[in-house]
Amino acid sequence: MNGALIETHGLSKSFGHVQAVDDISWTIPSGCIMGLAGPNGAGKTTAVKMLLGMTRPTAGTGTVLGYDIERESVAIRTQAAFVPEDKLLYDEMAVRSFLQFYGSFFPEWNDQAAARFLDAWSIPLDRTVKQLSKGMRAKLVLAATLCRKPQVLFMDEPTIDLDPASVEEMLSLIAGWVSEGDRTVVLATHRLDEVERICDRVTVLQDGREVLDGGVDDIKSEWKSLEAYGQLPVDEVRAWTGVHSVSSSASLATVVVHSRAADIRRQLEAAGATGVETHDMNLREIYLTLTNHKRGRLDGAVESLV
C-alpha cells in the first residue's frame, strides 16, 4: 500500500441504460475525511457500495486498504465499516442483542466503549431497535461502527436524523476519531456546511460524473464570484480560461471562476467592466453553481397550487 487507503481507477456502474457512476478515479490517503456531495441520484451511495463490494462495478477497478473491491470484499468489510443512510436496523432486536450480534463479527470489538457511548447518549439496552427514535438509531449505528475499530468508515448521510447539537457532537467525534490514527472517512452528504467543517477534501458527483474534486481549502481559495458593471461580451468571457459561468442582468454581470481570479478580474476591467468586486464563495454556492441549480423553476408548479 502506498499510503492511499482507497484507490479507484475509472470506476463505473450502470443499471441498464442508467449510468449511475461514471469513471471515477480517487486516491484517498490515510487521515483524510472526504466529503462526497451531489444531488439525489448522483451516484454517491452506489459509489460507496462499490467500494464495499456490495455492488459490482461494470467497469474500472478499485482497492480499499489494498484489497480488491471485487475479489476481496469480505476482507474490506472486516476493516471498513458502513453507516447506511437508512438506519432501520433489525427492528425486533433489543439494543443489547443488536450490539452482541454486530460485535460478534469483529475480534477487535470494544464492549466497554459501546457501553460508554450508549450511556452518554442515554440509549437503553433493553429497548428494541424499533422503539428508538431516528436520532437514537443513528447514534447506535455510529457507536457500533466505531466500537468495531475500523480503519475506513463509509458514512451515508450520518447526520440526517440528528438535531443540531447532536450533529455538532457527531462531527467532532468523527474528526477526532480520524485524527487518532491511520484512518479515513468517506462522508456522503447533502450538508455542505458539514463538509466545509470537517472534510479535507470534497468530490461533487452529478449524474454519476465527478464535477468537482479537490481539497476543500484549495477549492474555496480558487473559486470566486466576480461582479462587474458595464456591457460585457458575455459569450467571449465564457470562453476565457478559468471561467465557469457567466450570468448577466441589465448592466450587472456575475462571473464565476474556478481559477485565475486575479487575471480574470484584470481581463474584465480591460474589457470595459467597472466596479469589479471579487467575492469568496462557500461550498454551498460552488455546489449550486456546479449542479446548475435554477432558482424559480418551481414557480409554475407553486402557482398551479393556488
Added chain:
Amino acid sequence: MTVLWKAWSDTSRKFYLCMLLVTLLMVPDAVSTAVESARAAKASEEVTVPPDDPPQEASTSGFERQVEIWTHGAAHSIFVILAVVLGVGGTMTRANAHSNLMTLSLPTPRRRWLMGQWTVATGLLFCLCAWEASILVVTGLVAGLPVPVGRLAIATVLTSASAALWVWPSILSTSYTRDAVRAALIIVVVIVSLTTFTTLTGMLEWKLNNIANVSRWSEGIPWRPLISGLGMTAVCAWLVIRRFERTDY
C-alpha cells in the same frame, strides 16, 4: 454461530406457528387414544374381559394407525408444506430490504447467510418432526401401548430429510419474488403440479414421499426419488447462491 442466530431470529416466529399447527393436528388423536385406552382399562377392571376385547383393540388400532401414518410417509405432505413455510423469507425478501445494507456490510460472504438460512430451516424442520414423534411416544406411554421407538426415530429422520429437499427451492423462489407469501405459493403450485404429474403418468416410484416411507427402505434404497430430490435441491442451491452473490444492493 451469529449467522445462524440471525437466521433463527428471522425464522423463529414461523417455527412457533408450525409447532402449534403440528400440535393441533396431533393432539385430538392423542387425546382420543388415551381416553379410549383409559376407558378400556376401567372396563377390564369391572368385568372379566377376554383378551380380544373390542375397546382395547380400538384404541390400539387407533394408535397403530397414527404410527403407520407417520412411518409410511403419509405425513410427508404436511412437512413439505412446513419446509416451504420455514424456507421462504429471510435476507432476500423486500421486507428485510431496509436492514440488508447493514447485514451485507458485515464481513461475511453472502453464501454464508443463505447457508445459515438453510441450516436453520432444516434443523427446525427436524425439530418439528421430532416434536410430532414425541407426541406419539407420549401418547403410547400414557395409553400403555407398545411404542416402536426405533421406527419412529427413523421416520423422523427420513421425513425431515425428504421434506428438507424443498427448502432450497423455497429460498430460490424467494430470491425471485422477494416476498415470502408469493414465494410459498409458487412452490406449493410446483409441488402440486409435480405430484399430479407423477400420479397421472404412473411415475409413483419417483415420488419424494417414498423417501419418508420407512417400509420402503426395507425393500431397498429408493434411488429414483433420492437422486431426483437431491438433484433438484442441489440445482436450486447453486442457482440461488449464484443469484444472491451477483445481486447489487
